[in-house]
Amino acid sequence: MPPTTSYFLKSPRLAFRTWTLADAPLAISLWGNLEVTRTLGGPFSESRILQRLAREIADQLTFKLQYWPVFLRTNNEFAGCCGIRPYKLEDQMFELGYHFLPQFWGKGLATEAAQAAVSYAFDALGLAILYAGHHPGNLVSKHILEKLGFRFLRDEIYPPTGHLNPLYSLARP
């Protein structure tokens, strides 16, 4: 059971908190899921997933942001992650992302979570512009970004996968 008192952000159906080292089982359930990581460069070994968890925790300490773990407000069930992470720090670029467990797909949860994370990034963190990308075949992610108001900028190599991905941006309103 996650510590519900530590939720720092809520949307109608979801609550966000930050990752801790005790969340290794949740991280493995998400980033060890082949359907989730199919277009993210997976499959990932357990040690790689734990490295990713450590990096998320470090990002929160350094930048006050990460791909936060997200839980259903009705029963505190872990659903996935959504948030912001450094993309190209030398250019002060931060990217939006969302990874949900397959049983939660198709319910509008990623869109809802992304809307909350974007508002938090602009209003609470004071970011002026957000970036996002997706695997060229991930039309669901493309659709979500366009619904959120992101605009296509250019295709560029995405460092985590080495693939040419479309890059989008959204400026603070």
Ligand SMILES: CC(C)(COP(=O)(O)OP(=O)(O)OC[C@H]1O[C@@H](n2cnc3c(N)ncnc32)[C@H](O)[C@@H]1OP(=O)(O)O)[C@@H](O)C(=O)NCCC(=O)NCCS
């Ligand atoms: C991508 C992902 C987050 C989507 O989550 P989700 O909760 O199912 O997304 P939502 O329900 O909020 O929105 C899906 C939208 O895509 C639409 N959609 C579904 N299939 C589609 C397709 N083949 N082409 C285009 N749009 C499609 C849905 O109709 C919905 O749009 P609508 O609300 O306007 O009807 C989820 O599939 C996932 O975690 N995948 C693995 C990780 C990943 O690829 N993350 C994205 C890269 S950061």
